[in-house]
Amino acid sequence: MRGDTTITDAVDAAIARYPDAVAVIAPDGRTHTYAELDGMADRFASALAVRGVVAGDRVGVCRAKGFETVAALVGIMRLGAAYVPVDPSSPSERNRTIFDDCTVRAIVTDEPALARLGQPDGVATIVGTPSAPHARERAPATPDDLAYILYTSGSTGRPKGVCLTHRNAMSFVQWCIATFAPGPGDRCSSHAPFHFDLSILDLWMTLASGASVALIDESLAKDPRALAAWIAATRITNWYSVPSILALMAEHGRLDEHDHSALRVVCFAGEVFPIPQLLALRAKWPGLAMWNLYGPTETNVCTALRIPDAVDAARTDPFPIGPACAHCEVRIVDDRGHPLQPGGVGRIICRGAPVMRGYWGVDPAETAAFITVDGTRWYDTGDLGAMDADGVVDFRGRRDRMVKRRGYRIELGEIEAGLARSPLIAECAVWSTSDAGEVRIHAAVVAADDAKLGVIALRSHCAAALPPYMAPDRFVVVDALPRTSTGKIDYQSLRAR
Ligand code: AMP
Numbered sequence: 001m002r003g004d005t006t007i008t009d010a011v012d013a014a015i016a017r018y019p020d021a022v023a024v025i026a027p028d029g030r031t032h033t034y035a036e037l038d039g040m041a042d043r044f045a046s047a048l049a050v051r052g053v054v055a056g057d058r059v060g061v062c063r064a065k066g067f068e069t070v071a072a073l074v075g076i077m078r079l080g081a082a083y084v085p086v087d088p089s090s091p092s093e094r095n096r097t098i099f100d101d102c103t104v105r106a107i108v109t110d111e112p113a114l115a116r117l118g119q120p121d122g123v124a125t126i127v128g129t130p131s132a133p134h135a136r137e138r139a140p141a142t143p144d145d146l147a148y149i150l151y152t153s154g155s156t157g158r159p160k161g162v163c164l165t166h167r168n169a170m171s172f173v174q175w176c177i178a179t180f181a182p183g184p185g186d187r188c189s190s191h192a193p194f195h196f197d198l199s200i201l202d203l204w205m206t207l208a209s210g211a212s213v214a215l216i217d218e219s220l221a222k223d224p225r226a227l228a229a230w231i232a233a234t235r236i237t238n239w240y241s242v243p244s245i246l247a248l249m250a251e252h253g254r255l256d257e258h259d260h261s262a263l264r265v266v267c268f269a270g271e272v273f274p275i276p277q278l279l280a281l282r283a284k285w286p287g288l289a290m291w292n293l294y295g296p297t298e299t300n301v302c303t304a305l306r307i308p309d310a311v312d313a314a315r316t317d318p319f320p321i322g323p324a325c326a327h328c329e330v331r332i333v334d335d336r337g338h339p340l341q342p343g344g345v346g347r348i349i350c351r352g353a354p355v356m357r358g359y360w361g362v363d364p365a366e367t368a369a370f371i372t373v374d375g376t377r378w379y380d381t382g383d384l385g386a387m388d389a390d391g392v393v394d395f396r397g398r399r400d401r402m403v404k405r406r407g408y409r410i411e412l413g414e415i416e417a418g419l420a421r422s423p424l425i426a427e428c429a430v431w432s433t434s435d436a437g438e439v440r441i442h443a444a445v446v447a448a449d450d451a452k453l454g455v456i457a458l459r460s461h462c463a464a465a466l467p468p469y470m471a472p473d474r475f476v477v478v479d480a481l482p483r484t485s486t487g488k489i490d491y492q493s494l495r496a497r
Contacts, residue, residue, distance in 0.1 A: 001178065001327035003171030003353045006141050008077045010170060010208035011037075018210040021184045025234060026067045027217035034210075037071055040129075044068075044075025044108065045137040047130035053105050055080025055139040058149065060099045060107035062086050062117055065194065065215045068129050070203065072108045073148075073194070077166075080139035081105070082146040084161075085194040087485045088113035089218070094159065096120065098151045102161050102360045143167035149360055150197055152297050161360030162297045169200055171327040171353030172300035176205040178326070179304070180238060180265050180289075186211035187262070188238040189231070191221060191245065196486040197297040198269060201240055211238075221245070222487070228253035228260075235262040242487040243273035244427075250281035251426065251449075260285060269293035269301065271488060272318045272395065272413070274420040274427075282311055294321035294395065296381050298369065300354040302328050303393050316421050323391040328352030332387045337373040340387075345396055348385040349378040384411070403432045405439040410470055412441070418466040419443060424451040424458075429481050429489045430472060443472035444494055446480060453477050 014023075019035040026032065032040075053059055059076045061083050063069045076083045084102055086095045088109075095117055099107065106124040109117065114127055141147070147166045151159040182188060188206040190213050192198035206213040214234050220226045228249055231239065239246075246268055249255060266281075266288055273292065282290070290307040305322025324330035332346045333339055340346045349371065356379070358364035364377075371380050384396040397413030404410065412430045419428040427446040432439050447453040455475060462471040476497055482490040 001171050001174040001353065003167035003169070003174065003327070004143055005170050006077070006143055006145075006166035007147050007169055007173070007204050007208070008074065008141060008166075010173065010204070011074055014208055014210045018184055021210055022212040023207060024067045024070050025187065025212055025214040027065060027215050027220075029234075030067070031212070032067045037067075037074065037207075040068060040071035041074035041078060042136055043130045043132075044072045044126070045078040046135060047126050048075060048079055048081070048106055048108075049137040051106050051124035051126070053079050053081050055141065056145070057081040057105040058084050058102045058146075060084045060086065060095075060104040060109075060123075061194065062088050062095055062107060062109045062113045064088060064110055064113065065190070065217060067215075069108075069194065070207075070213070070215070072126075073203070074207075076108070077141065077147060078138055080141045080145060082163075083148045084151070085148070085199075086151065087193055087195050088116065089485060092117045098159055098161070099123070101159070102149055141166055143170065146357070150195060150297050160362075163357045163360050164300075165357055168300060168354050168356060169204060172200065172325075173204045173208055175301075175325050175327045176201055177209055179291075180205070180267075182206060182209040182211040182238060184210040186237045187214050187235055188212070189236050189240060190215045191239070191241040192487070193218070193485060197300065198240055198242070200300060201267070206238075222248075222483075224248040224251070224253040228255050228258050231263065232258035232260055236260075237262050238265045238267075239263060240267040240269070242270040243268045243277070244271070244483070244487055244489075246281055247274070247277035247427075250277055250284060255284040263288055265289045265291070267291040267293050269295070270486075272417070274417070275315055275318055276420065276423075278307070278319070279311055279313065279315070282307070292319050292321055294393075295350070295354075296379075296383075298356045298379055299328065299350045299381065301325060302330055302350045302354060305392070318395070318417065320392050320394040321385070322393065324350075324393075328354050330387075330393060331373070331378070332385055332393065333373060337371055342389040343386055345384055345386045347399070348381045348383045348393065349373065350381060351376060351378045355379045403439050403441070405441070405469060410441075415441065415443065415466060415470050415472065418462070418470065419445065419472075421465050422458075422461040424448055424453055424461065427481055429491065429494055431491050431494055433495070440474065441470075441472045442474045442476065442494075442497075444476045444478050444481060444497070446478055
């Protein structure tokens with residue numbers, strides 16, 4: 001699984017082998033075969049070539065999810081260019097900053113997205129579907145050429161462009177294919193937006209294997225009841241999303257009312273899946289393979305754990321994130337890069353085929369993200385973990401969510417885990433503020449169905465579940481946690497409360 005190929009070659013091989021199989025199920029339910037994907041991708045490639053796009057260029061993608069959007073991504077890569085997807089509903093200033101940062105040669109968009117973005121100066125656009133078919137334009141990429149850039153939020157507030165090559169993506173895709181064995185007849189969900197790295201599995205694992213990728217429209221993406229009905233109606237076989245969506249479905253999706261018997265693999269990634277919700281989901285969907293995948297955008301997925309079929313109902317600790325996947329190496333090291341004994345808590349670092357080339361416009365030698373251990377370059381995830389003697393890693397939160405209060409070292413994730421153990425609490429998020437050196441801890445909590453969340457109940461739960469120094473100073477009871485467009489908890493907006 002060294003990724004010695006390109007996304008384009010892998011998709012082209014599937015097109016040649018399964019031309020009549022369904023490649024894409026559009027949000028409106030319409031199906032498109034691999035042969036249609038081939039033709040539409042060529043239309044985009046030709047239209048982009050006419051607008052001057054050549055190998056090595058970047059092409060922005062600011063467009064609602066749809067069959068044409070998938071085809072545009074393939075078309076861009078057929079020219080040896082890299083795609084740069086952004087969230088069409090993001091503020092236009094943020095999207096323009098991204099497109100300026102990596103100097104896109106062209107932008108693929110649609111009418112509503114363009115109206116929001118505004119006509120960019122001096123950058124060619126393709127709005128909607130390119131009209132006429134042209135000749136086949138190809139400039140084959142090599143595995144070490146850039147395939148796409150995913151912009152993630154930077155700690156300084158300016159988005160950072162994570163540069164990923166075909167090899168980075170394909171090493172992961174090959175691992176997915178070996179692990180989940182998708183093939184013609186499988187229908188894999190695409191819940192995450194394309195600017196989020198979960199989409200790499202959704203799109204390229206699926207389209208490299210002859211299966212069908214079923215696109216979920218934004219309007220449906222956060223509606224647990226509609227999603228539960230959609231999974232049944234589309235006969236989804238493979239699901240992948242952040243845990244919070246699955247938790248919502250377990251709680252409010254009325255899963256019992258639907259036939260989900262086609263489902264065989266459920267993967268989640270991006271954050272910790274709290275055990276009460278995971279148990280609730282397991283109870284509703286017994287007997288299918290559930291996987292916890294872990295990895296920052298910078299490494300794709302680098303560890304994975306298959307959740308055991310039978311989970312002890314008394315369990316409260318989240319599952320580990322698993323051992324390193326076959327396509328990379330993962331270690332736990334101390335602050336000086338020295339490996340730790342089993343059980344020791346330290347930095348999770350990763351090296352190998354899936355690790356990004358670097359951030360766009362940043363000299364890799366100058367980013368703290370890479371560290372040198374044993375003479376080779378490793379990516380420092382910013383996460384903390386502990387590895388057992390079998391190489392299984394337990395996730396212990398992010399380093400940058402560590403605070404010190406009254407001399408005590410506190411992981412905010414640990415407080416969240418402690419609060420989440422209360423039957424009164426459905427969901428929670430904890431953040432800290434610092435005022436004149438005094439660290440205050442705040443918690444936003446969502447009440448479990450029918451639970452009355454009073455301060456006294458919360459405090460007595462904290463007294464039972466957490467060391468006293470970890471108890472939040474302030475609770476805010478909210479109806480729902482604010483979420484980013486990628487479905488993660490929006491800590492930035494919580495801070496403003
Ligand atoms: P992103 O780059 O948006 O994928 O975010 C990556 C970060 O999300 C990681 O560095 C972790 O802090 C967190 N994360 C990803 N997967 C998991 C997981 N399975 N369990 C816990 N945290 C995760």
